[in-house]
Amino acid sequence: MFLQIQFESEIPIYQQIKNQIIRGIALGELELGEDLPSVRQLAADIGINFHTVNKVYNQLKQEGWVVIHRKSGVMVNPDLKPEKTPEYMESLEELLKITTAEAYLRGLEKKEFIALIEKNYESYKSQEGE
């Protein structure tokens, strides 16, 4: 698996896994419809309890990123189409308020900040026909 967990991090393990799976989808490392490891298998690979993975999968299912079938296990939602909901936009704007404020105060120029955004977006675009 492509997951890299930092056990010393202040970011909870389950959150790190969620983040990396969503980012994996965006990067194309995970394809739509691709099977994910079983809760017990992924837990064993990482070296954590399976309940932690189960929590991740259920949240990802709740948010529409994956689908779970009792027979085949967990897979990336083949019909993935997460929406740009007002709730999401509000939470994003709230996050960017504090993030840009600190960046600005630390002397990170707007150009530099935007360059970071563009660098990320390029890595997602590269897999499509533009």
Place this chain on the structure above:
Amino acid sequence: MFLQIQFESEIPIYQQIKNQIIRGIALGELELGEDLPSVRQLAADIGINFHTVNKVYNQLKQEGWVVIHRKSGVMVNPDLKPEKTPEYMESLEELLKITTAEAYLRGLEKKEFIALIEKNYESYKSQEGE
């Protein structure tokens, strides 16, 4: 005070206060050297325990945003010059990885994302001589 706390939020109260103070500095609503309410006063204003405010002030002091004098209380650091440290840049890039990934998957175009960044930066720039 300009603080608006959402008690139902999943974001801890102390974190909301920290965020709004730092953003207040960036927006110019808080000036360098400006006095902040005492721990007991701010706690009373918000309606929370003074230990929560004390925790905020100590973290802000630890990170260089404010200075604390036993006599005069807490003020925005008059010599504020937060640095663009490698540690900060790494944490920012980590944050933008997951943030842009989800934004991209939700159909938020690069232009829209950048527009949000620019909107924020404008609100900071407006107080300076450009």
Place this chain on the structure above:
DNA sequence: TATCTGTTATATATTATATATAACAGATAT
């Protein structure tokens, strides 16, 4: 002296995070 600072100590309550064991129902392969 009274009142305002921040600070410290102690204790409690709640929630979040993570683990540990066990068991169950459904599907699948041998």
Place this chain on the structure above:
DNA sequence: ATATCTGTTATATATAATATATAACAGATA
């Protein structure tokens, strides 16, 4: 059918994070 793999559920425990409650202290100030 048996063994093995799914996700799911239940219960229990441990630790840390968050927040509150009371109390007291030292320094500055009016």
